[in-house]
Amino acid sequence: MTNSEFEHVVDTTDEWIVQRTGIRQRYIAGEDETTASLGEAAARKALASAGLDPSDIDLIVLATSTPNNTFPATAVEIQNRLGMHHGAAFDMQAVCSGFIYALTTADLYIRGGVAQRVLVIGAETFSRLLDWEDRTTCVLFGDGAGAVVLEAAEGVGLTSDTGILAAKLRSDGCHKTKLYVDGGPSTTKTVGHLRMQGREVFKHAVGMITDVIEDSFAIAGIKPDDIDWFVPHQANRRIIEASAKKLGIAEEKVVITVDRHGNTSAASVPLALSVAVEDGRIKKGDLILLEAMGGGFTWGAILLRW
Ligand code: UT7
Numbered sequence: 001m002t003n004s005e006f007e008h009v010v011d012t013t014d015e016w017i018v019q020r021t022g023i024r025q026r027y028i029a030g031e032d033e034t035t036a037s038l039g040e041a042a043a044r045k046a047l048a049s050a051g052l053d054p055s056d057i058d059l060i061v062l063a064t065s066t067p068n069n070t071f072p073a074t075a076v077e078i079q080n081r082l083g084m085h086h087g088a089a090f091d092m093q094a095v096c097s098g099f100i101y102a103l104t105t106a107d108l109y110i111r112g113g114v115a116q117r118v119l120v121i122g123a124e125t126f127s128r129l130l131d132w133e134d135r136t137t138c139v140l141f142g143d144g145a146g147a148v149v150l151e152a153a154e155g156v157g158l159t160s161d162t163g164i165l166a167a168k169l170r171s172d173g174c175h176k177t178k179l180y181v182d183g184g185p186s187t188t189k190t191v192g193h194l195r196m197q198g199r200e201v202f203k204h205a206v207g208m209i210t211d212v213i214e215d216s217f218a219i220a221g222i223k224p225d226d227i228d229w230f231v232p233h234q235a236n237r238r239i240i241e242a243s244a245k246k247l248g249i250a251e252e253k254v255v256i257t258v259d260r261h262g263n264t265s266a267a268s269v270p271l272a273l274s275v276a277v278e279d280g281r282i283k284k285g286d287l288i289l290l291e292a293m294g295g296g297f298t299w300g301a302i303l304l305r306w
Contacts, residue, residue: 179201
């Protein structure tokens with residue numbers, strides 16, 4: 001759905017959306033599509049790219065805030081769609097930071113020896129949570145899914161190892177009302193709509209993002225200059241550029257897909273990763289920095305070698 005299509009839905013313009021956010025279009029799931037079907041498609045693509053089959057996977061972690069049903073977990077539905085009747089699957093709910101939380105969790109399952117190969121998916125259908133009469137939110141979000149496969153491998157404990165080198169997660173519930181959904185099974189017994197005080201979120205975003213990134217640099221003993229690619233959460237081009245500038249990461253190392261996907265919440269980082277891998281920018285051995293911040297607030301960063 002392009003920005004100009006929104007001009008017939010709410011009082012907005014392509015110019016406002018591009019100037020304030022960098023978004024030019026977003027994808028909206030079709031009537032027959034769901035978080036599970038998008039997640040399944042991303043999972044199958046990731047498995048094909050890893051040369052693996054569902055039988056090789058022993059855990060699925062799905063990051064989503066838009067599950068198909070309140071329960072069971074949508075991860076279990078994806079597990080069934082993949083024809084997997086072994087292993088385990090569960091959902092993680094950290095809104096836009098969901099993929100960072102899920103990837104960190106999957107890494108710890110592998111480090112703990114509990115899993116060997118984990119499918120980590122970020123999938124969302126935020127279009128179904130939007131108030132389509134609220135121009136301050138409905139133009140910002142889109143639907144999508146992305147996935148990666150993590151596999152256990154011995155490392156030597158140096159930054160030359162492949163896989164996740166450092167991760168830092170944060171949350172602070174005092175910010176709840178700045179970005180939340182005004183419904184839920186235990187409160188209104190309805191699904192509710194997304195509500196956001198955009199300016200308030202913006203005010204905190206750059207500081208929170210750069211804090212966790214600096215923490216992850218310190219944990220791994222890495223400097224901003226060492227990074228090959230910065231793959232941030234895609235909420236707003238201005239937030240991404242201000243964060244990169246504050247950290248001293250060169251513009252040409254920043255992967256930006258917010259123009260084509262909008263904010264897809266937990267799907268935004270794996271979607272951006274997928275674009276940069278497919279177009280040949282991200283190569284084996286590259287040092288990648290991931291980050292996200294969103295509802296909760298939750299925020300986090302991961303440093304990994306591809
Ligand atoms: O992924 C989770 C994290 N979320 C985020 O990171 C979002 C963070 N926030 C943002 O990205 C920005 O705050 C927004 C893009 C949401 C808004 O940009 P802004 O520069 O902070 O604009 P604003 O909220 O200060 O609004 C400026 C004006 C207002 O009009 P007045 O009060 O100045 O007359 C709004 O009513 O723009 C108006 N406005 C719009 N105008 C045209 C708000 N939405 C629209 C719209 N079209 N869609």
